[in-house]
Amino acid sequence: xxxxxxxxxxxxxxxxxxxxxxxxxxxxxxxxxxxxxxxxxxxxxxxxxxxxxxxxxxxxxxxxxxxxxxxxxxxxxxxxxxxxxxxxxxxxxxxxxxxxxxxxxxxxxxxxxxxxxxxxxxxxxxxxxxxxxxxxxxxxxxxxxxxxxxxxxxxxxxxxxxxxxxxxxxxxxxxxxxxxxxxxxxxxxxxxxxxxxxxxxxxxxxxxxxxxxxxxxxxxxxxxxxxx
Amino acid sequence: xxxxxxxxxxxxxxxxxxxxxxxxxxxxxxxxxxxxxxxxxxxxxxxxxxxxxxxxxxxxxxxxxxxxxxxxxxxxxxxxxxxxxxxxxxxxxxxxxxxxxxxxxxxxxxxxxxxxxxxxxxxxxxxxxxxxxxxxxxxxxxxxxxxxxxxxxxxxxxxxxxxxxxxxxxxxxxxxxxxxxxxxxxxxxxxxxxxxxxxxxxxxxxxxxxxxxxxxxxxxxxxxxxxxxxxxxxxxxxxxxxxxxxxxxxxxxxxxxxxxxxxxxxxxxxxxxxxxxxxxxxxxxxxxxxxxxxxxxxxxxxxxxxxxxxxxxxxxxxxxxxxxxxxxxxxxxxxxxxxxxxxxxxxxxxxxxxxxxxxxxxxxxxxxxxxxxxxxxxxxxxxxxxxxxxxxxxxxxx
Numbered sequence: 001x002x003x004x005x006x007x008x009x010x011x012x013x014x015x016x017x018x019x020x021x022x023x024x025x026x027x028x029x030x031x032x033x034x035x036x037x038x039x040x041x042x043x044x045x046x047x048x049x050x051x052x053x054x055x056x057x058x059x060x061x062x063x064x065x066x067x068x069x070x071x072x073x074x075x076x077x078x079x080x081x082x083x084x085x086x087x088x089x090x091x092x093x094x095x096x097x098x099x100x101x102x103x104x105x106x107x108x109x110x111x112x113x114x115x116x117x118x119x120x121x122x123x124x125x126x127x128x129x130x131x132x133x134x135x136x137x138x139x140x141x142x143x144x145x146x147x148x149x150x151x152x153x154x155x156x157x158x159x160x161x162x163x164x165x166x167x168x169x170x171x172x173x174x175x176x177x178x179x180x181x182x183x184x185x186x187x188x189x190x191x192x193x194x195x196x197x198x199x200x201x202x203x204x205x206x207x208x209x210x211x212x213x214x215x216x217x218x219x220x221x222x223x224x225x226x227x228x
Numbered sequence: 229x230x231x232x233x234x235x236x237x238x239x240x241x242x243x244x245x246x247x248x249x250x251x252x253x254x255x256x257x258x259x260x261x262x263x264x265x266x267x268x269x270x271x272x273x274x275x276x277x278x279x280x281x282x283x284x285x286x287x288x289x290x291x292x293x294x295x296x297x298x299x300x301x302x303x304x305x306x307x308x309x310x311x312x313x314x315x316x317x318x319x320x321x322x323x324x325x326x327x328x329x330x331x332x333x334x335x336x337x338x339x340x341x342x343x344x345x346x347x348x349x350x351x352x353x354x355x356x357x358x359x360x361x362x363x364x365x366x367x368x369x370x371x372x373x374x375x376x377x378x379x380x381x382x383x384x385x386x387x388x389x390x391x392x393x394x395x396x397x398x399x400x401x402x403x404x405x406x407x408x409x410x411x412x413x414x415x416x417x418x419x420x421x422x423x424x425x426x427x428x429x430x431x432x433x434x435x436x437x438x439x440x441x442x443x444x445x446x447x448x449x450x451x452x453x454x455x456x457x458x459x460x461x462x463x464x465x466x467x468x469x470x471x472x473x474x475x476x477x478x479x480x481x482x483x484x485x486x487x488x489x490x491x492x493x494x495x496x497x498x499x500x501x502x503x504x505x506x507x508x509x510x511x512x513x514x515x516x517x518x519x520x521x522x523x524x525x526x527x528x529x530x531x532x533x534x535x536x537x538x539x540x541x542x543x544x545x546x547x548x549x550x551x552x553x554x555x556x557x558x559x560x561x562x563x564x565x566x567x568x569x570x571x572x573x574x575x576x577x578x579x580x581x582x583x584x585x586x587x588x589x590x591x592x593x594x595x596x597x598x599x600x601x602x603x604x605x606x607x608x609x610x611x612x613x614x615x616x617x618x619x620x621x622x623x624x625x626x
Contacts, residue, residue, distance in 0.1 A: 107537040110537070
């Protein structure tokens with residue numbers, strides 16, 4: 001599913017070379033629920049951008065579903081993001097002037113899915129996150145937890161091969177955070193692959209498998225060994 | 229995809245109505261000035277050419293400036309009509325006289341002509357007859373006068389009762405044999421001034437006025453519009469032969485040449501006005517670009533989200549380009565409608581309904597211009613939006 005072979009990413013910040021990812025090698029299989037944990041500045045955002053095909057590695061190779069991502073053009077990357085990856089962001093990233101329904105529909109418009117099927121999938125996804133009755137509300141009229149559920153519905157509707165969540169509970173209180181985590185467990189049980197990026201041990205612990213990143217180095221850890 | 233982009237663009241225009249309207253205003257003003265000015269210029273052109281062509285389009289006017297001490301005679305002039313292309317010919321001379329009857333008197337323009345003149349110039353009579361050959365031969369004191377002259381000097385309102393009356397021109401009595409029909413342009417138009425005119429035989433005018441002694445100017449008509457050029461050529465030949473081959477001694481004016489010149493002048497005017505209006509349209513386009521650039525910056529995050537969830541460069545580009553195009557086309561549509569209303573009002577005020585109509589050509593030009601402006605000034609902002617990197621755009625907090 002996801003395979004990193006010696007991936008490195010270097011940024012130039014004010015003349016200094018910052019190695020955000022240093023020869024990272026890892027493998028995530030189909031249907032796995034993996035958390036990637038690391039403190040801020042550890043390179044986890046870079047890792048997330050590369051996994052999410054928002055950015056391309058400088059060295060090494062990244063295989064997503066057996067496809068070598070480095071070889072693709074910007075246009076192809078957009079298509080891969082569109083079809084294979086369901087993003088869930090910390091700050092939800094919904095479009096403010098669109099209703100919940102329209103937000104969920106948007107990626108499918110880019111997928112050129114016919115209207116009737118889009119409508120069906122929107123209903124299915126919003127029902128799944130229990131927000132069908134709120135479909136005409138705009139993000140500002142929804143609570144944080146609800147907004148995040150709309151974002152999850154947006155990801156579900158595209159039927160991605162990978163759910164990529166970046167601190168999905170970071171802006172939520174612990175109760176709604178738990179609700180969101182429940183949703184991820186349900187998605188996992190339904191056979192989806194989920195990569196959850198967080199700095200929170202408690203959140204990371206909920207995933208069956210954890211990968212720790214520190215100073216650009218990737219290391220497999222046993223979730224049960226976390227200090228609580 | 230195109231339809232979706234169209235929907236998104238419309239939603240975005242509708243979500244910020246005031247700003248969209250203000251942006252459109254530049255285009256609206258540009259289109260209105262373009263359409264209204266050019267339509268008015270076109271209307272003016274057609275009314276001018278109409279009035280010129282009503283004088284007869286097969287008219288030739290010859291002016292002699294140097295007669296080489298051998299003035300043209302009436303008899304000679306009539307031989308010119310032997311030429312196949314020339315149908316009628318008449319000398320023209322004018323003099324100012326005082327028309328008098330009883331205690332009334334008015335200063336009057338007296339034209340000395342021969343029998344062909346009425347047909348050449350397309351003069352129409354209300355009553356009576358025009359100058360005849362015998363009048364010219366016998367130097368008869370007969371006159372054909374304008375309506376205003378009989379109402380104001382003779383105090384007769386009916387044209388046919390003026391026939392047979394006598395009017396004095398510079399003290400000499402003239403028998404009124406005809407009354408001119410009222411000119412259309414003076415009844416509807418803005419010139420309410422009276423026209424005092426009298427036509428008398430050319431030979432009588434030579435006796436009446438000291439300044440008129442020899443033929444210095446005459447008019448001729450070609451047999452038809454098609455033979456006008458041939459008639460002009462043969463008349464030139466005749467005059468050249470008559471005036472020692474000196475082409476500077478005379479000039480021939482052709483009615484259609486005058487019309488062409490007139491058309492050229494008005495077309496140039498229309499182009500100039502259109503050009504000025506096009507500049508204001510251009511300014512409107514710059515306004516669109518300005519607002520689109522602001523909009524792109526404002527919506528950086530939205531662009532980032534769209535790109536993250538899979539919008540390609542093309543989709544983003546299309547969305548913003550269509551938005552710019554919609555603004556300029558909507559502005560254009562409003563502008564054309566406004567122009568139509570303005571032209572209706574102008575038509576109603578000037579009392580000339582139908583002259584100042586929306587010219588189809590200029591509408592097509594305005595639409596084409598608006599499309600071009602929408603695309604040209606939309607491409608840069610749209611491209612700027614499309615080139616944004618999703619990670620940077622997502623991180624943007626503006």
